[in-house]
Amino acid sequence: MSQIRLFPRSNSFQEQIPLPSSKSESNRALIINALAGGDVSQLSNLAEARDTQTMIRLLADATIPIADVLDAGTTMRFLTAYYAVTGAQKQMTGTPRMCERPIGILVDALRSLGAQISYLKNEGYPPLQLNGFAYSGSRNLSIRGDVSSQFISAILMISPLLPEGICLQITGSLGSKPYIEMTLAQMRQFGIQAAVDWSKGLIDIQAQVYQSASFAVESDWSGASYWYSMVALSPFEDSSLELLGLKEDSLQGDSAIRDIMLPLGVKSTFTGRGYLLTKCEAVSELSWDFTDCPDLAQTICVVAAAKNITLHLTGLESLKVKETDRVLALQNELVKLGARLVEIEPNHLYTLSGSFEKEGACPEIETYDDHRMAMAFAPVGLVRELIIHEPGVVAKSYPSFWGHVDLLMKSSTI
Numbered sequence: 001m002s003q004i005r006l007f008p009r010s011n012s013f014q015e016q017i018p019l020p021s022s023k024s025e026s027n028r029a030l031i032i033n034a035l036a037g038g039d040v041s042q043l044s045n046l047a048e049a050r051d052t053q054t055m056i057r058l059l060a061d062a063t064i065p066i067a068d069v070l071d072a073g074t075t076m077r078f079l080t081a082y083y084a085v086t087g088a089q090k091q092m093t094g095t096p097r098m099c100e101r102p103i104g105i106l107v108d109a110l111r112s113l114g115a116q117i118s119y120l121k122n123e124g125y126p127p128l129q130l131n132g133f134a135y136s137g138s139r140n141l142s143i144r145g146d147v148s149s150q151f152i153s154a155i156l157m158i159s160p161l162l163p164e165g166i167c168l169q170i171t172g173s174l175g176s177k178p179y180i181e182m183t184l185a186q187m188r189q190f191g192i193q194a195a196v197d198w199s200k201g202l203i204d205i206q207a208q209v210y211q212s213a214s215f216a217v218e219s220d221w222s223g224a225s226y227w228y229s230m231v232a233l234s235p236f237e238d239s240s241l242e243l244l245g246l247k248e249d250s251l252q253g254d255s256a257i258r259d260i261m262l263p264l265g266v267k268s269t270f271t272g273r274g275y276l277l278t279k280c281e282a283v284s285e286l287s288w289d290f291t292d293c294p295d296l297a298q299t300i301c302v303v304a305a306a307k308n309i310t311l312h313l314t315g316l317e318s319l320k321v322k323e324t325d326r327v328l329a330l331q332n333e334l335v336k337l338g339a340r341l342v343e344i345e346p347n348h349l350y351t352l353s354g355s356f357e358k359e360g361a362c363p364e365i366e367t368y369d370d371h372r373m374a375m376a377f378a379p380v381g382l383v384r385e386l387i388i389h390e391p392g393v394v395a396k397s398y399p400s401f402w403g404h405v406d407l408l409m410k411s412s413t414i
């Protein structure tokens with residue numbers, strides 16, 4: 001299918017949504033489990049996400065000479081470190097966009113530990129050729145924190161295997177920190193101790209042996225965000241959704257959606273088996289820093305646009321090097337709803353404002369090979385007819401998304 005048309009709903013809803021599992025937790029669990037020599041069957045509730053299924057497939061067959069990760073950032077970065085430290089001879093590649101996403105910071109760090117890695121096309125970007133590992137003897141490593149936390153997570157997961165461990169100094173500003181905390185928390189569950197001093201940006205991991213363990217992946221808070229949007233945008237006061245499989249104490253930083261959505265009109269109540277979302281009063285203006293939760297930015301921009309809430313956003317720097325340039329994609333598509341996302345201070349502060357257009361020609365939203373563009377805009381279909389192009393992009397993180405949307409909205413596919 002190349003388009004989905006969504007039709008507004010004229011009454012309230014009360015539904016349960018069986019959320020997908022987190023691909024971030026899944027991909028960490030798979031790498032750590034492989035390093036621990038565990039069996040995949042010890043990991044439960046692994047994500048259906050294509051990014052995770054790609055990781056499972058590549059880890060299952062060590063003889064594959066070319067590891068094609070498609071468009072999965074974590075799979076590319078985590079596997080590069082895994083293959084490097086295990087001395088694999090391997091080519092790493094991905095989609096054309098993956099070959100535009102930076103990896104030089106990780107490659108430099110791995111080379112300084114002793115990995116033989118060369119670039120097959122452009123310096124600093126996939127595809128890569130991995131040619132084995134000869135430990136360099138150094139445990140002190142510096143790494144920039146401002147491009148992608150995935151480089152840091154990748155290095156941390158292989159640290160216990162190195163003869164002297166690693167003392168990692170994070171330099172510059174740090175984005176997506178909760179993902180690093182997620183990595184450390186999952187390593188801890190497999191027996192690894194780390195000494196962390198965030199005030200100095202230091203993480204010290206001695207040489208240690210991973211203990212194999214069982215691990216159950218939680219539902220995905222990033223995927224949950226789109227259901228928060230549905231409740232926020234429903235015009236009916238008694239609309240509610242129960243999102244299943246979420247924990248109160250999550251490893252996922254995107255659980256911040258609970259706090260962000262409160263001023264946008266959604267209250268979260270823990271039910272023991274997930275969260276019940278109900279409607280509450282929304283503000284008319286809000287400032288938010290997305291440094292810790294970049295994957296929520298698209299969700300929040302679309303909700304604000306459709307509710308005529310003025311938004312001041314910071315922490316969007318990393319959005320330019322994700323599945324697409326997400327700032328540009330948002331700027332192009334939000335205009336179709338009557339909103340403008342304007343850069344106020346270069347690459348720092350943005351303001352979103354406008355007047356939501358409920359009537360007129362049906363907006364057609366382009367998705368730029370980015371699952372989050374499709375899922376962030378879908379909730380608008382509750383309040384006005386909308387077409388979303390290439391809806392299949394959701395498979396990267398949430399293959400069952402449109403099936404779940406069917407619970408709330410009528411749609412037709414072309």
Ligand SMILES: O=C(O)C1=C[C@@H](OP(=O)(O)O)[C@@H](O)[C@H](O)C1
Pocket residue numbers: 023024025074147148149150153175176179294295318
């Ligand atoms: O480690 C992870 O699982 C992720 C880290 C984040 O990337 P960056 O660290 O590049 O911001 C996030 O955007 C991505 O969806 C998943």
Ligand SMILES: C=C(OP(=O)(O)O)C(=O)O
Pocket residue numbers: 071072073074075295322323372397
């Ligand atoms: C940025 C994302 O994923 P990745 O970097 O792993 O491709 C995402 O899922 O929004």
